[in-house]
Amino acid sequence: MEFIDRLLTCADCGGEFIFTAGEQLFFFDKQFKNDPKRCKPCKSKRASAGMKAGAGPAAAGISRTETRTECSACGIETTVPFKPTQGRPVLCRQCFQAKRTPTTGALVTAAATADMVAAGSGGERNSVGAELLAAAHSSQA
Numbered sequence: 001m002e003f004i005d006r007l008l009t010c011a012d013c014g015g016e017f018i019f020t021a022g023e024q025l026f027f028f029d030k031q032f033k034n035d036p037k038r039c040k041p042c043k044s045k046r047a048s049a050g051m052k053a054g055a056g057p058a059a060a061g062i063s064r065t066e067t068r069t070e071c072s073a074c075g076i077e078t079t080v081p082f083k084p085t086q087g088r089p090v091l092c093r094q095c096f097q098a099k100r101t102p103t104t105g106a107l108v109t110a111a112a113t114a115d116m117v118a119a120g121s122g123g124e125r126n127s128v129g130a131e132l133l134a135a136a137h138s139s140q141a
């Protein structure tokens with residue numbers, strides 16, 4: 001299964017945004033059926049509004065818990081803002097960066113998972129996974 005970046009149109013602001021290969025892989029991995037409908041700014045706007053307003057059971061179901069797990073490559077303890085799937089490799093940032101060029105499906109999955117961690121560590125740690133979940137929930141509703 002191969003993913004390439006796609007250009008989608010935001011349902012909120014009408015602007016174009018990129019549905020990256022990594023995000024597509026994440027959606028595919030989670031068996032989300034629908035493409036994201038909104039660009040990142042609109043999504044986080046809705047996410048923060050939704051959290052405060054309590055946008056229903058979907059929003060309530062999103063936990064901000066960080067899960068402690070071990071890096072599949074080097075074994076150091078790392079935390080991820082989502083629940084890692086059992087038996088699926090999770091990489092710490094160092095190992096993820098060292099394995100930027102995945103060769104197998106398993107590694108692609110690991111890279112995408114680690115990508116979420118890496119992307120989330122820059123200040124919006126918790127929001128990345130939650131945003132994607134929120135998007136999936138709202139697009140399925």
Ligand SMILES: [Zn+2]
Pocket residue numbers: 010011012013014015038039040041042043
């Ligand atoms: Zn938008």
Ligand SMILES: [Zn+2]
Pocket residue numbers: 071072073074075076091092093094095096
């Ligand atoms: Zn590691």
